[in-house]
Amino acid sequence: MAYNEPITELGEGTLVSKGTSFREITEIVSKVTEQKAPRGWWILFGISATFTAVLGATVGYLVWTGIGVWGNNSPVAWAWDITNFVWWIGIGHAGTLISAVLYLFRQYWRTAINRFSEAMTIFAVICALLFPTIHTGRPWFIYYPLPIPNSMNMWPNFKSPLLWDVFAVSTYFTVSLLFWYVGLIPDFATLRDRATHKVRRWIYGFLALGWRGSNRHWSNYERSYLILAALSTPLVLSVHSVVSFDFATSVEPGWHTTIFPPYFVAGAVFSGFAMVMTLLLIARTVYGLHDLVRIRHLELMNKIMLTTGSLVGYAYAMEFFIAWYSGNPYERYVFINRATGDYWWAYWSMITCNVISPQLFWFKKLRRSIPVMFVVSIIINIGMWFERFVIIVTSLHNDYLPSAWGNFSPTLFDITTFLGSLGLFFTAFLLFLRWMPMIAIAEVKMVIPEADPHYHPEGGHGHDGSPHQMDEEHDAATAEATPKAKADEEEE
Amino acid sequence: MAAETESAPVEARPLIYLAEYDSPADVMHAAEAVRDAGYKRWDVHTPFPVHGMDGAMGLKDSAVGWIVLAMGLTGCTTAFLLMWWTNGIDYPIVIGGKPGFSLPSMIPVMFELTILLSAFGAVFGMLGINQLPKHHHPVFYSERFERCSDDKFFISIEAADEEFDLEETRSLLEGTHPTHIELIQEETS
Numbered sequence: 001m002a003y004n005e006p007i008t009e010l011g012e013g014t015l016v017s018k019g020t021s022f023r024e025i026t027e028i029v030s031k032v033t034e035q036k037a038p039r040g041w042w043i044l045f046g047i048s049a050t051f052t053a054v055l056g057a058t059v060g061y062l063v064w065t066g067i068g069v070w071g072n073n074s075p076v077a078w079a080w081d082i083t084n085f086v087w088w089i090g091i092g093h094a095g096t097l098i099s100a101v102l103y104l105f106r107q108y109w110r111t112a113i114n115r116f117s118e119a120m121t122i123f124a125v126i127c128a129l130l131f132p133t134i135h136t137g138r139p140w141f142i143y144y145p146l147p148i149p150n151s152m153n154m155w156p157n158f159k160s161p162l163l164w165d166v167f168a169v170s171t172y173f174t175v176s177l178l179f180w181y182v183g184l185i186p187d188f189a190t191l192r193d194r195a196t197h198k199v200r201r202w203i204y205g206f207l208a209l210g211w212r213g214s215n216r217h218w219s220n221y222e223r224s225y226l227i228l229a230a231l232s233t234p235l236v237l238s239v240h241s242v243v244s245f246d247f248a249t250s251v252e253p254g255w256h257t258t259i260f261p262p263y264f265v266a267g268a269v270f271s272g273f274a275m276v277m278t279l280l281l282i283a284r285t286v287y288g289l290h291d292l293v294r295i296r297h298l299e300l301m302n303k304i305m306l307t308t309g310s311l312v313g314y315a316y317a318m319e320f321f322i323a324w325y326s327g328n329p330y331e332r333y334v335f336i337n338r339a340t341g342d343y344w345w346a347y348w349s350m351i352t353c354n355v356i357s358p359q360l361f362w363f364k365k366l367r368r369s370i371p372v373m374f375v376v377s378i379i380i381n382i383g384m385w386f387e388r389f390v391i392i393v394t395s396l397h398n399d400y401l402p403s404a405w406g407n408f409s410p411t412l413f414d415i416t417t418f419l420g421s422l423g424l425f426f427t428a429f430l431l432f433l434r435w436m437p438m439i440a441i442a443e444v445k446m447v448i449p450e451a452d453p454h455y456h457p458e459g460g461h462g463h464d465g466s467p468h469q470m471d472e473e474h475d476a477a478t479a480e481a482t483p484k485a486k487a488d489e490e491e492e
Numbered sequence: 493m494a495a496e497t498e499s500a501p502v503e504a505r506p507l508i509y510l511a512e513y514d515s516p517a518d519v520m521h522a523a524e525a526v527r528d529a530g531y532k533r534w535d536v537h538t539p540f541p542v543h544g545m546d547g548a549m550g551l552k553d554s555a556v557g558w559i560v561l562a563m564g565l566t567g568c569t570t571a572f573l574l575m576w577w578t579n580g581i582d583y584p585i586v587i588g589g590k591p592g593f594s595l596p597s598m599i600p601v602m603f604e605l606t607i608l609l610s611a612f613g614a615v616f617g618m619l620g621i622n623q624l625p626k627h628h629h630p631v632f633y634s635e636r637f638e639r640c641s642d643d644k645f646f647i648s649i650e651a652a653d654e655e656f657d658l659e660e661t662r663s664l665l666e667g668t669h670p671t672h673i674e675l676i677q678e679e680t681s
Contacts, residue, residue, distance in 0.1 A: 022643035
């Protein structure tokens with residue numbers, strides 16, 4: 001990350017509101033963790049904590065009684081819990097995409113949202129891991145997939161995609177956590193240096209590992225960060241691919257297809273960006289982060305959602321085409337059944353939410369409208385949940401022999417586990433907002449013009465002064481700095 | 493160290509010079525001057541990485557990549573050996589008519605372990621080279637240094653450097669137009 005001049009021809013604006021100083025960046029981000037939480041935070045936290053308690057009670061009852069308390073049955077053995085697993089893990093993917101892939105592509109606008117989305121990744125993966133764990137029915141045997149010598153002398157079957165999943169998801173969680181923490185170290189140092197209370201200073205000091213902004217350290221730090229980004233990029237693509245192998249390597253009609261890995265990855269990024277958007281819009285409004293998270297950031301995210309949403313739409317169409325083209329009657333039946341059978345409403349909800357709703361972002365006005373993007377992001381989250389539901393339930397409930405067909409309907413405990421996992425996610429996220437720097441302070445400082453060693457405030461220093469001048473000209477020329485855009489920003 | 497404190501029991505022992513600057517450009521020019529003066533044990537402290545500073549300090553390329561390479565190869569090999577031995581040699585079980593040892597099915601786990609160990613190498617290798625965590629350092633004795641993680645830029649020259657001289661080092665730093673110079677001393681009694 002470094003400051004680079006906005007390309008006026010592409011309509012780029014500055015990444016941070018003009019005139020924001022290093023000090024102000026520190027201040028805007030740090031003060032959130034230093035002041036008392038606003039009332040809105042307490043209300044949301046109260047609701048989330050209640051749902052988390054519901055989750056605890058549900059899981060307790062479920063483990064005590066058995067997973068029969070869920071609606072899962074013989075043909076539909078995976079149902080909501082695997083739907084939730086895939087949904088949560090997909091949401092996590094946007095965090096890694098923003099932090100790693102956009103870093104490699106030098107998309108500097110990511111600095112405003114990467115910390116945030118990485119946190120979201122961690123919490124989403126925790127929620128995801130919850131589901132397969134309790135789906136085992138006996139979570140105390142969850143260590144079985146690990147290659148640990150045991151009294152049965154048996155080893156896990158490394159040819160099973162479910163085992164690949166164990167390795168993929170646990171690696172993903174660990175690497176995401178490390179990536180997140182490495183990014184946090186300099187910012188913990190900032191909070192440590194600002195701390196007035198001894199305990200606060202001690203805790204942030206402990207977490208900052210004694211960071212002293214040394215350039216000898218930064219040199220290794222940046223290399224390490226770059227390598228982590230380079231490692232996370234194939235990792236994030238592999239994780240949802242491996243998740244899709246759970247389906248694709250089976251011989252179930254509707255699952256056994258080669259399009260699954262890219263289709264799942266696109267869907268994951270799609271849903272993840274939607275979740276980042278939902279959370280970001282709330283936090284931006286509550287904490288007044290308008291100078292750091294600008295309309296431009298949101299617009300770029302909406303463009304990514306439009307792209308991935310269309311990719312997902314293409315995948316839906318291609319699945320249908322291949323089902324017909326394969327000439328396989330079971331395959332054909334499953335797809336016709338998806339669109340017109342018992343679960344037609346789920347299928348058409350999926351199409352409406354995922355394919356049609358993001359098309360609104362073709363229009364610049366809608367792409368830059370906060371209420372529109374907030375509503376669409378929630379619709380996409382719902383749609384992506386339906387996608388996983390459709391894939392899992394419709395394929396399983398009517399597959400080959402009509403004598404083995406069946407239907408699925410959720411019980412109260414299915415619903416409370418799902419809502420409870422949302423509670424857990426939001427509880428963790430709200431605690432993160434309260435106690436950690438939610439925007440990468442050091443990284444945002446790097447993308448303002450003053451961070452460039454060739455920057456000269458007076459502007460009249462020959463060639464060296466030009467970036468600032470260009471910046472002035474450019475800002476006047478683009479919508480970002482016009483009074484109208486300013487008014488737009490203030491309206492929310 | 494103990495001998496030194498005994499020889500000068502009353503005086504404070506100089507540890508480090510700390511010069512403060514307002515902008516990346518100032519600290520960069522200062523770093524070039526300190527580098528050219530031949531100092532070895534000195535450092536630049538900035539709130540964010542300033543690009544071009546490695547050159548201004550005359551630093552070598554980071555070695556983190558080599559650690560990552562070694563760890564990645566270890567991860568890949570470990571995964572291969574683990575699966576080959578457990579499923580292929582120690583207790584082959586025929587499932588779906590597949591051979592015990594089968595390379596294609598081993599790719600995902602080999603890939604994941606490569607990434608996992610590489611990531612450990614990148615993070616812990618970086619911390620190792622940087623000798624972190626290290627919660628005590630002379631620069632932390634300075635109250636002004638608290639701004640280093642905010643908006644100020646510093647150069648520190650250690651008294652342990654061979655070129656270090658209370659007067660000469662000070663005049664070198666003064667020549668780089670810092671906003672403040674501080675000598676940090678260890679209080680001995």
